[in-house]
Amino acid sequence: MARKLVISVSGKGGTGKTTLTALLLKWLILNTDEVALVVDADPATNLPDVLGVSIEKTVGDVSKEMKEQIEKGTLPVTVPKQDLLEAWVFQTLVEEDRFDLLAMGRSEGEGCYCFVNNVLTRILDTLTKNYTVTLLDMEAGLEHLSRRTDRDVDAMIVVTDPSKMGFETARRIKELAEEVHIDVRHIYLVGNRFTEQLEGALKSAAEEIGLELAGYIPVDPNIMSFNMTGKPLLEIPDDSPAYRAVERIAPKIGLDALR
Ligand SMILES: Nc1ncnc2c1ncn2[C@@H]1O[C@H](COP(=O)(O)OP(=O)(O)OP(=O)(O)O)[C@@H](O)[C@H]1O
Numbered sequence: 001m002a003r004k005l006v007i008s009v010s011g012k013g014g015t016g017k018t019t020l021t022a023l024l025l026k027w028l029i030l031n032t033d034e035v036a037l038v039v040d041a042d043p044a045t046n047l048p049d050v051l052g053v054s055i056e057k058t059v060g061d062v063s064k065e066m067k068e069q070i071e072k073g074t075l076p077v078t079v080p081k082q083d084l085l086e087a088w089v090f091q092t093l094v095e096e097d098r099f100d101l102l103a104m105g106r107s108e109g110e111g112c113y114c115f116v117n118n119v120l121t122r123i124l125d126t127l128t129k130n131y132t133v134t135l136l137d138m139e140a141g142l143e144h145l146s147r148r149t150d151r152d153v154d155a156m157i158v159v160t161d162p163s164k165m166g167f168e169t170a171r172r173i174k175e176l177a178e179e180v181h182i183d184v185r186h187i188y189l190v191g192n193r194f195t196e197q198l199e200g201a202l203k204s205a206a207e208e209i210g211l212e213l214a215g216y217i218p219v220d221p222n223i224m225s226f227n228m229t230g231k232p233l234l235e236i237p238d239d240s241p242a243y244r245a246v247e248r249i250a251p252k253i254g255l256d257a258l259r
């Protein structure tokens with residue numbers, strides 16, 4: 001079996017993290033035999049919609065239920081809490097034909113429920129070991145780095161749009177990643193909504209920040225119309241400019257090894 005790959009997608013808000021995650025999943029479906037694990041690690045939980053999947057419960061929902069039951073003292077005493085939470089989390093996993101989807105949702109009361117957070121981290125670790133490839137759609141900004149949700153990834157993709165703030169966020173993600181991550185093998189930059197004219201500027205910025213440039217995605221009218229009508233992005237035509245761009249990005253981030 002091919003080497004396991006865990007890939008996270010992060011960056012400033014609205015830069016196209018969820019869109020890129022969906023397009024990378026489309027590439028995996030069309031080019032490999034793998035069933036990918038896709039994790040929506042953004043509390044806003046947009047990815048299921050973009051993929052056309054409905055979810056009943058998030059991991060946040062079940063950890064909230066567990067916290068409430070701990071407070072009320074209504075948990076069965078015969079089953080260890082950890083095993084119970086683990087079982088509940090596994091039940092939230094949505095199994096589709098070519099991918100499984102886990103939505104993290106919102107988790108509250110960090111700190112006072114260390115045990116819940118520890119179990120969640122461990123479950124994610126365990127779960128990713130069952131898949132050749134995992135895609136993590138992160139929440140906007142930097143918070144995920146301090147929570148270390150993506151501390152163990154092989155490739156971190158940082159998405160930026162052509163804006164100063166986009167690049168600034170990319171720089172801070174890289175700096176913070178180096179501070180708190182020991183295990184990230186590659187940090188890539190992907191430009192979204194870029195044009196050929198802006199490619200030079202993207203290249204120099206990547207170099208200056210110290211990120212490996214994996215490519216850029218143009219503005220794509222198909223993405224807009226799919227977004228407007230709520231059609232799943234996996235059904236976007238193969239010759240759509242954004243998907244064509246992702247076909248060029250995939251080998252640059254090591255996905256070719258899974259073919
Ligand atoms: N290349 C593109 N061409 C056209 N529209 C795009 C492109 N990339 C993203 N969009 C649109 O821009 C909006 C934001 O994209 P997306 O949701 O992927 O960003 P995000 O980084 O995940 O946002 P958030 O930070 O809110 O999670 C969406 O409506 C999406 O359809």
Ligand SMILES: [Mg+2]
Binds near residue numbers: 017019042137
């Ligand atoms: Mg998103």
